[in-house]
Amino acid sequence: MSNVLVFVQQTDGEVAKVSRAAVTAAKQLKDKWGHDKLIGLCVGPSAAAAADKAASLGLDQVFYSEETSFQNYLAIPHAAATEQVAKQNDCKTIVAAATTTGKDFMPRVAAALEAGQASDIIAVNDDGSLKRPMYAGDIFADVEVTTDTKIVTVRSTAFEAAEPSGTAGSTAAISVSVSGPEVKFDNYETSGGDRPELTDAEVVVSGGRALKDETTFMEVMGPLADVFSAAIGASRAAVDSGYAPNDWQVGQTGKIVAPNLYIAVGISGAIQHLAGMKDSKTIVAINKDPDAPIFEIADFGLVADLYEAVPALIEEVKKAKA
Amino acid sequence: MKILVPVKRVPDYEAKIKVNADGTGIQTADIKWIVNPFDEIAVEEALKLKEAGKATEVIVVGIGPDDSVQQLRYAMAMGADSGIIVKTDQGVDSDVASRVLAEIFKKGDYGLIIMGKQSIDSDANQTAQLLAARLGLAQACFASKLELGDGTATVTREVDGGLETITVPTPCIVSTDLRLNEPRYAPLPGIMKAKKKPLEEIAIADLGVDTTPKIKVLRMTPPPTRAAGRKVESVEALVKALKDEAKVI
Ligand SMILES: Cc1cc2nc3c(=O)[nH]c(=O)nc-3n(C[C@H](O)[C@H](O)[C@H](O)COP(=O)(O)OP(=O)(O)OC[C@H]3O[C@@H](n4cnc5c(N)ncnc54)[C@H](O)[C@@H]3O)c2cc1C
Numbered sequence: 414m415s416n417v418l419v420f421v422q423q424t425d426g427e428v429a430k431v432s433r434a435a436v437t438a439a440k441q442l443k444d445k446w447g448h449d450k451l452i453g454l455c456v457g458p459s460a461a462a463a464a465d466k467a468a469s470l471g472l473d474q475v476f477y478s479e480e481t482s483f484q485n486y487l488a489i490p491h492a493a494a495t496e497q498v499a500k501q502n503d504c505k506t507i508v509a510a511a512t513t514t515g516k517d518f519m520p521r522v523a524a525a526l527e528a529g530q531a532s533d534i535i536a537v538n539d540d541g542s543l544k545r546p547m548y549a550g551d552i553f554a555d556v557e558v559t560t561d562t563k564i565v566t567v568r569s570t571a572f573e574a575a576e577p578s579g580t581a582g583s584t585a586a587i588s589v590s591v592s593g594p595e596v597k598f599d600n601y602e603t604s605g606g607d608r609p610e611l612t613d614a615e616v617v618v619s620g621g622r623a624l625k626d627e628t629t630f631m632e633v634m635g636p637l638a639d640v641f642s643a644a645i646g647a648s649r650a651a652v653d654s655g656y657a658p659n660d661w662q663v664g665q666t667g668k669i670v671a672p673n674l675y676i677a678v679g680i681s682g683a684i685q686h687l688a689g690m691k692d693s694k695t696i697v698a699i700n701k702d703p704d705a706p707i708f709e710i711a712d713f714g715l716v717a718d719l720y721e722a723v724p725a726l727i728e729e730v731k732k733a734k735a
Numbered sequence: 736m737k738i739l740v741p742v743k744r745v746p747d748y749e750a751k752i753k754v755n756a757d758g759t760g761i762q763t764a765d766i767k768w769i770v771n772p773f774d775e776i777a778v779e780e781a782l783k784l785k786e787a788g789k790a791t792e793v794i795v796v797g798i799g800p801d802d803s804v805q806q807l808r809y810a811m812a813m814g815a816d817s818g819i820i821v822k823t824d825q826g827v828d829s830d831v832a833s834r835v836l837a838e839i840f841k842k843g844d845y846g847l848i849i850m851g852k853q854s855i856d857s858d859a860n861q862t863a864q865l866l867a868a869r870l871g872l873a874q875a876c877f878a879s880k881l882e883l884g885d886g887t888a889t890v891t892r893e894v895d896g897g898l899e900t901i902t903v904p905t906p907c908i909v910s911t912d913l914r915l916n917e918p919r920y921a922p923l924p925g926i927m928k929a930k931k932k933p934l935e936e937i938a939i940a941d942l943g944v945d946t947t948p949k950i951k952v953l954r955m956t957p958p959p960t961r962a963a964g965r966k967v968e969s970v971e972a973l974v975k976a977l978k979d980e981a982k983v984i
Binding site: 486487488489492512513514516517518519520521523524525528529530531532533542546547548549550551552553554555556557558559560593594595596597598599600601602603604605612616649652653658659660662665666668673674684685691694695696697703708709710711712713714715716717722725726729730732733734 | 746748751752753754761773828829830833852853855856857858859860861862864865867868869871872873874876877879889892893894895896897898899900901902903904907912913914947948949950951952953954955956957958961963964965966967969970971973974976977978981983984
């Protein structure tokens with residue numbers, strides 16, 4: 414009987430939360446599609462430690478490699494490792510989180526294994542088909558992957574993150590043979606400070622074009638994020654104008670978030686933005702235009718000038734928390 | 736060096752997309768079609784390279800029915816030198832697109848392919864990567880900056896934690912992200928000129944590729960709607976609602 418492989422992203426030996434969601438999706442696919450075992454793969458520095466943690470999430474076996482090809486993220490070695498483990502362990506379903514990592518290398522695995530890929534799935538349906546959004550979330554499509562080997566990337570906000578359970582599976586080091594064009598990793602520039610990860614935060618506060626410039630953006634949104642211990646997001650307009658770093662963009666073509674609380678400040682609510690946040694539990698919108706489309710999906714809408722409302726909100730929240 | 740730029744026709748991003756009556760597709764009656772915005776960015780980047788003397792020719796390629804020629808003409812009006820249309824009336828998924836593009840690439844002597852990271856209809860984000868793998872080439876996806884060197888391309892990529900820079904050997908495949916550039920509008924004289932630019936027509940069957948889609952759409956549905964919320968009168972009322980109703984404070 415064939416198996417499921419889940420690619421597990423890790424940093425410093427910790428399994429990424431998005432990958433714990435991918436594990437949950439992989440378990441559902443294993444049951445639904447009648448596979449036997451759940452196999453994991455971790456690569457990069459401290460992959461061994463991450464493999465131990467991944468094995469405790471209900472995986473039967475986790476392979477890992479700390480070889481130099483995985484020192485930094487590169488598509489070709491990642492695809493080679495995944496392809497190799499899939500072939501050696503008869504994995505017919507291969508799963509990863511739909512992060513920029515999973516999006517980047519999984520199609521290469523699909524091409525190598527002549528597999529079809531369903532991107533960014535949000536549910537495994539009863540009939541075994543997969544649900545995924547299209548057209549910026551205007552449409553949900555139920556799709557079937559018609560090939561024998563199937564590649565699936567998972568929208569992590571749509572699946573619970575797997576938690577450590579009873580017995581942990583085994584782990585084993587592998588050596589990956591990588592071939593193909595030589596790609597050089599030059600550098601990585603993180604935009605992150607001490608704030609929580611956007612895709613991981615309980616509260617996200619996002620700013621739009623109304624925030625004028627980079628300084629104003631941080632002066633207004635920073636303290637708001639502080640009172641909620643929130644991550645900061647932004648609309649495309651704010652990112653394009655240089656108010657906020659690229660990877661803060663929430664939306665169809667940026668990050669998908671679904672926090673407990675999402676506060677949209679000076680954001681109009683274009684469909685492309687909504688696509689990235691409309692599954693948030695509670696949505697608050699602050700906008701001076703009463704007809705802004707963001708109010709159609711906000712649980713609580715405040716029609717106000719953000720430069721007055723945001724400082725006042727910070728004060729009131731402090732009082733309420735005191 | 737010749738640059739190949741795939742161009743896809745998609746519904747206007749401002750259009751509200753609705754499912755058709757039997758749930759097999761979308762309602763297309765009132766839709767305005769445009770060049771996929773990420774492909775427009777790809778065309779712009781190729782034109783800039785040509786203007787900087789780093790490329791000699793920009794060729795755009797589309798796959799689809801006769802009507803998709805309009806989007807190729809638009810790209811030529813922006814400044815692309817010529818076009819290729821691979822004709823088919825069937826649905827083309829990322830996998831089929833990558834097979835077709837691989838054949839087109841092999842027929843020409845291209846030094847670079849620049850293409851969109853995703854098309855805003857299927858939102859799959861696969862074709863560039865599939866194509867790179869099929870051709871055994873390196874990829875540099877989600878590009879926000881591209882610099883050509885001697886037999887290399889140095890690309891800054893928009894990734895989840897920030898920005899990452901890699902250097903890949905050319906020919907390679909670059910997929911565009913939003914910050915790469917701001918595409919020009921096609922000037923009016925360009926639109927007239929584009930009609931006279933060479934357009935090669937190829938029937939998909941003549942390429943000898945497998946055209947069976949690997950992803951079958953069984954049905955489409957509208958997404959669930961969010962229960963309507965309400966407007967609050969003041970910051971105090973907002974905080975009260977967040978505390979008492981949403982229980983997030
Ligand atoms: C291919 C493509 C992909 C895209 N992907 C994304 C994506 O992933 N994410 C995304 O966000 N967008 C995306 N967009 C862009 C999207 O269509 C919108 O253009 C964008 O979301 C608008 O950003 P905004 O709401 O900040 O700006 P605007 O639409 O300009 O809205 C600004 C709002 O601020 C309000 N305002 C102004 N001043 C004040 C004030 N003093 N106080 C209170 N309110 C004020 C105004 O009333 C207005 O509603 C994409 C577009 C395309 C074509």
